[in-house]
Amino acid sequence: MNDTQLVMYDEDFRKILAVVQxxxxxxxxxxIFVVDRNGQLIAEAGEMRGIDTTSLASLxxxxxxxxxxxxKIVGEEEFPVHFHQGQQDNLHMTLVAxxxxxxxxxxxxxxxxxxxxxxxxxGAELAKIFEEIRKKTEQEQAGGAGTPFSEITDEDIDNLFSx
Amino acid sequence: MSFxxxxxxxxxxxxxxxxxxxxxxxxxxxxxxxxxxPDLKGKMISLATETERTLFFDFLPLALGQIRGFKxxxxxxxxxxxxxxxxxxxxxxxxxxxxxxxxxxxxxxMEANIESLDNLKLNLAEQGYDxxxxxxxxxxxxRDLPNSAPLEEIQKVLNPSDMPEFEAxxxxxxxxxxxxxxxxxxxxxxxKQMNR
Ligand SMILES: Nc1nc2c(ncn2[C@@H]2O[C@H](COP(=O)(O)OP(=O)(O)O)[C@@H](O)[C@H]2O)c(=O)[nH]1
Ligand SMILES: [Mg+2]
Numbered sequence: 085m086n087d088t089q090l091v092m093y094d095e096d097f098r099k100i101l102a103v104v105q106x107x108x109x110x111x112x113x114x115x116i117f118v119v120d121r122n123g124q125l126i127a128e129a130g131e132m133r134g135i136d137t138t139s140l141a142s143l144x145x146x147x148x149x150x151x152x153x154x155x156k157i158v159g160e161e162e163f164p165v166h167f168h169q170g171q172q173d174n175l176h177m178t179l180v181a182x183x184x185x186x187x188x189x190x191x192x193x194x195x196x197x198x199x200x201x202x203x204x205x206x207g208a209e210l211a212k213i214f215e216e217i218r219k220k221t222e223q224e225q226a227g228g229a230g231t232p233f234s235e236i237t238d239e240d241i242d243n244l245f246s247x
Numbered sequence: 248m249s250f251x252x253x254x255x256x257x258x259x260x261x262x263x264x265x266x267x268x269x270x271x272x273x274x275x276x277x278x279x280x281x282x283x284x285p286d287l288k289g290k291m292i293s294l295a296t297e298t299e300r301t302l303f304f305d306f307l308p309l310a311l312g313q314i315r316g317f318k319x320x321x322x323x324x325x326x327x328x329x330x331x332x333x334x335x336x337x338x339x340x341x342x343x344x345x346x347x348x349x350x351x352x353x354x355x356x357m358e359a360n361i362e363s364l365d366n367l368k369l370n371l372a373e374q375g376y377d378x379x380x381x382x383x384x385x386x387x388x389x390r391d392l393p394n395s396a397p398l399e400e401i402q403k404v405l406n407p408s409d410m411p412e413f414e415a416x417x418x419x420x421x422x423x424x425x426x427x428x429x430x431x432x433x434x435x436x437x438x439k440q441m442n443r
Contacts, residue, residue, distance in 0.1 A: 089248055089249055089250075089251070090248065090249075090250045090251070091250075091251045091253070092250070092251070092252050092253060092254060093253045093254065094253055094254040096254070097252070097253075097254035097255075098254075120250060121341075121342070122248055122250070122261060122341065122342035123261070123306075123322060124250045124259045124322070126252075136289070136290055138289040138290070138308045139289065139290050139292055139306070139308075142292065142306045142308070142322065143292065143306075146294070146303060146304065146306075146338075146339075149338040149339075149341065150303070150335075150338065152338075153334050153335075153337075153338055233251075233258070233314075233315070233435075233438050233439050234439060235315070235439075236314060236315060236435065236438075236439050238432075238436075240314050240315065241314070241431075241432050241435045241436070242432075243312075243314075244311045244312045244313075244314055244319060244431070244435075245311070245428050245431075
């Protein structure tokens, strides 16, 4: 059932991080989060350290999933861009390459126009990186490359629960 | 769909608790949440109606420990059980690595159990998954109630294919961790096989 399993190496992570760190600057953003469509946080940057990123990731994915369902009902394939306006902080979410969600949090130091513009470029870069990751994962699985998990034993698994 | 992160040395897996409305899915997660060491768990999120019925999902992130130097994290989700929330159930099932089917042992809930299990099969099949090839365990919950059906009867109806099964009382926690461990084991074994 691993048709779309995501395997990310350090070099991939660095590339992703470089893109989002630049986006923080370019878009004057408070925080940027890259979230897998299934609700797992992949990378973050900005000045929002300490917030509950696990919850943020799972709710972002839920939100995109729900509006994606709505889109189909009204005859759209997807609503790829979402904007939530708050009193101080705003949330901009974009679906990238159909599987990654780019979340930008910004306040009045920035503007929706600027964020839109910068997200477009960063989104395209991220799409490229994730396409590479996907291809690599596919190749590795086809080639039967070993990972730490091909070697795990039932004992390893049981040990997880002994604590 | 597990996520293996070599950069942070983490494996993330998604487990979904499925079953008819009021069978005890949310109660399972609440018990796990209450009994887990604060270092190992994140915040539990419940998107519920005013009357505390699950509206979209409950979510509980859990860290289990290390396996071959990788932190093992499980993201537990529940689905809303009411029939009319089918669209939400489909969304939550996306990318699932393992399923816990929670059955309500009460005799009068047998039809609801069957309906929900059929619905699970259908929704998995829509994603190209086969229930029998998906890591899945079944929990017979509410064994404490006097109107619960005899075990052999439930087994015959809901588990002809012999999935790992557990009797439980989610309100007291009996069987809750046994169920979770069993599905986690199956998910990790699955991970091992697909990385052969
Ligand atoms: N007697 C008994 N009640 C239970 C048990 N598990 C759950 N309940 C109760 O059943 C009701 C519905 O539980 P809930 O977890 O919200 O169901 P969900 O719709 O599957 O999420 C609640 O009032 C629970 O307290 C059990 O094992 N025994
Ligand atoms: Mg519930």
